[in-house]
Amino acid sequence: MSLLHYRHGAHLESYRRTAHIRDEAAYRALYRRSLEDPEGFWAEQARLYLDWEKQWDEVHHWDPGSARCRWFAGGVLNAAYNCIDRHLERHRDRIAFYWEGEDPAETESITYGDLHDRVNRLSAMLRARGIGKGDRVALYLPMIPALPVSMLACARIGAVHTVVYTGLSPKALASRMADCRAKALITVDGMRRDGERVPLIPSLRPVLAPLPHLETVLIDARMDAGFSPDSDREVLWGDAAADPSLPEFVPPEPMDAEDPLFILYISGVRGRPKGVVHTHGGYLLHAAMTTRLVLDARPEEILWCTSDMGWIVGHTYGLYGPLLNGLASVLFEGEPESAEPARYGDIIERYGVDRLCWTPTEIRFARNGGALTGRDLPSLKLMASVGEPMDPETWEWAYHQVGGDRCPVIDAYLQTETGGILIAPLPGAGPLKPAFCGQPFFGVDPVVLDDFGEPVRHPNREGVLCIRRPWPGMARTIHNDHERFIDPYFNRIRGMYFTADAALRDADGDFRMLARVDDVIKVCGGRICAAEMEAVLRLHPEATDAAVVRFPHPVKGEGIYAFVALDAAVHPSDSLKETLLRHLREEIGSIAAFDVIQWTRALPRTRSGKVVRHILDKIAAGNVDDMGDAAAIVDPALIQDLINGRQTPG
Ligand code: AMP
Numbered sequence: 001m002s003l004l005h006y007r008h009g010a011h012l013e014s015y016r017r018t019a020h021i022r023d024e025a026a027y028r029a030l031y032r033r034s035l036e037d038p039e040g041f042w043a044e045q046a047r048l049y050l051d052w053e054k055q056w057d058e059v060h061h062w063d064p065g066s067a068r069c070r071w072f073a074g075g076v077l078n079a080a081y082n083c084i085d086r087h088l089e090r091h092r093d094r095i096a097f098y099w100e101g102e103d104p105a106e107t108e109s110i111t112y113g114d115l116h117d118r119v120n121r122l123s124a125m126l127r128a129r130g131i132g133k134g135d136r137v138a139l140y141l142p143m144i145p146a147l148p149v150s151m152l153a154c155a156r157i158g159a160v161h162t163v164v165y166t167g168l169s170p171k172a173l174a175s176r177m178a179d180c181r182a183k184a185l186i187t188v189d190g191m192r193r194d195g196e197r198v199p200l201i202p203s204l205r206p207v208l209a210p211l212p213h214l215e216t217v218l219i220d221a222r223m224d225a226g227f228s229p230d231s232d233r234e235v236l237w238g239d240a241a242a243d244p245s246l247p248e249f250v251p252p253e254p255m256d257a258e259d260p261l262f263i264l265y266i267s268g269v270r271g272r273p274k275g276v277v278h279t280h281g282g283y284l285l286h287a288a289m290t291t292r293l294v295l296d297a298r299p300e301e302i303l304w305c306t307s308d309m310g311w312i313v314g315h316t317y318g319l320y321g322p323l324l325n326g327l328a329s330v331l332f333e334g335e336p337e338s339a340e341p342a343r344y345g346d347i348i349e350r351y352g353v354d355r356l357c358w359t360p361t362e363i364r365f366a367r368n369g370g371a372l373t374g375r376d377l378p379s380l381k382l383m384a385s386v387g388e389p390m391d392p393e394t395w396e397w398a399y400h401q402v403g404g405d406r407c408p409v410i411d412a413y414l415q416t417e418t419g420g421i422l423i424a425p426l427p428g429a430g431p432l433k434p435a436f437c438g439q440p441f442f443g444v445d446p447v448v449l450d451d452f453g454e455p456v457r458h459p460n461r462e463g464v465l466c467i468r469r470p471w472p473g474m475a476r477t478i479h480n481d482h483e484r485f486i487d488p489y490f491n492r493i494r495g496m497y498f499t500a501d502a503a504l505r506d507a508d509g510d511f512r513m514l515a516r517v518d519d520v521i522k523v524c525g526g527r528i529c530a531a532e533m534e535a536v537l538r539l540h541p542e543a544t545d546a547a548v549v550r551f552p553h554p555v556k557g558e559g560i561y562a563f564v565a566l567d568a569a570v571h572p573s574d575s576l577k578e579t580l581l582r583h584l585r586e587e588i589g590s591i592a593a594f595d596v597i598q599w600t601r602a603l604p605r606t607r608s609g610k611v612v613r614h615i616l617d618k619i620a621a622g623n624v625d626d627m628g629d630a631a632a633i634v635d636p637a638l639i640q641d642l643i644n645g646r647q648t649p650g
Helices: 024-036 038-049 078-090 110-127 147-155 170-180 201-208 237-241 281-293 312-324 341-351 358-367 394-403 484-491 532-537 574-589 613-621 637-644
Strands: 058-063 070-075 095-100 105-110 137-142 160-163 184-188 190-193 196-199 216-218 234-236 260-266 274-279 302-305 326-334 355-358 382-386 409-412 447-448 461-468 499-505 511-516 519-521 526-529 543-553 557-566 594-600
Touching: 024 038, 038 058, 038 070, 038 281, 058 526, 070 281, 078 110, 078 147, 078 312, 095 110, 095 341, 105 110, 110 147, 110 237, 137 147, 137 170, 147 160, 147 184, 147 260, 147 312, 160 170, 170 201, 170 260, 170 274, 170 574, 196 201, 196 281, 201 216, 216 237, 234 237, 260 312, 302 312, 302 341, 312 326, 312 382, 326 341, 341 358, 358 394, 358 557, 382 394, 394 409, 409 574, 447 499, 484 499, 511 519, 526 532, 532 543, 532 557, 532 574, 543 613, 557 574, 557 613, 594 637, 613 637
Parallel strands: 095 326, 137 160, 137 184, 160 260, 184 216, 216 234, 302 326, 302 355, 355 382, 382 409, 557 594
Antiparallel strands: 058 070, 095 105, 190 196, 260 274, 447 461, 461 499, 499 511, 519 526, 543 557
């Protein structure tokens, strides 16, 4: 990788006139203060960005030994109140969401007033079903208005929402619901697949049946297919909403800043998804601040965060961040990969989108489609690229061709566990470097460590990114399993948050994010754990062994390459490949579809049985000239067989 980079600042002169932070000195002064006087800094920010019913007892508490962290404990607030009610007096008629269906003819404009009415109605419906503070409610909904309404209704009554991405299968949904003992599920009767509506309830019923804690399945019947509930626990949204005894207003539940707001599951080893827990106080502050200062948004603007709300980016920049700042958001039902590239431009134009938050995969997809190149999009003021490593060529294309050298392109780094952006350049602070995430956000104290756990001293040397102290938006735990929070995140390097991301810092101190050092694969902004896929593949009776690795994919950034060992009696075939794909889809979801499969007689293992992954990584990436040290492999002849059997992606 060339470390030569150019700085781009053509946008700066005009952009700075309106930026919240207008130069590097202003950033540096505030950043220094956030580290030197964290109590004072965060107390000030918390008062500025959020409305509190009661002030906190202590700003911050951190016990590195137990990885227990609190922000603003004792403070009382409500997320839905902060997102909606407090804007009503002055901005009841301001748009909160422009919704556009997969079919462009289907649209809705939802004002803050409408949102308030819908959220209150649903809050009353949930209350009437006995759902209240602390109860877990799963949401399995496509990108339709019911999704943000449901998230906010849960927040209003103090229930903990857990949104499950609809690209995950009903089985994956059920395993998440079992883990958090969800009392209710809000879903739809059918999902769109390639333009068709496919009924969902028949595949949901069998997987939901064994869940003893599930009392209510609230179904938004969109398919109009004469669906009828088959038990007391299934309720049609329309029927429940029509109950005349429901109050029109549900007072927002007073929540402690440290009460959980949501659980967002990330892929773990099969059967054990990890429920990342975020809280009302710290998370909301991080979401509000980064939306305002990194995305540089202001209330009269329109933000389009293309991420599904089933991911952290969708939670933070599709819902909470924009609403906390009084913005309008675009909510688009279509999936990035299935939408026409021109659709991006059409939506930006139709709604006058000011700020676009998308992924490198989408940018490459739009670039390949050709439809956006040089298209005049005068409303656009900023683009943020989130969720995956960016490459300089893609960055350059977005800056010149989509942004016309007017719009900063902000490469912003975050994780589900970080709640929001941790490292990103501030758009008014200085020139931008393609594919560099720039500087840490306020209060974030990052360090790149070498293999010995020592800070990397020389610029441009790779290491692992760790964060030396907690920030308000940091996850608090893994639901019901704090050990799984301590071990991977705080025990690797004592007392520091271990990101599992490789990074480097250049001579200016700017960060460049590289790749995961563990087995997490990022596909089109989604996150999947190779171990989970491997466990599912191994379960299939025809497969004797399986390993899954990533490889560089020209559009998706990372692709999934599966090595599957078969019994000698089983012959590889296209139909077996389809069977395995179906198996993965059923057990995990469409996100787990491999791009390439290579059949093999065995996997390269050491005597102790460990798969030698660096060999598989090299084969998947096509770097087969030097396979490195193969001495530890039990069956060295296997390597040549694997090289000979390599499949070319595409
Ligand atoms: P998720 O939890 O799904 O948001 O995925 C988090 C992971 O996405 C991180 O650990 C990184 O590997 C990757 N990621 C997120 N943002 C960036 C970025 N701007 N550059 C490089 N990788 C990123």
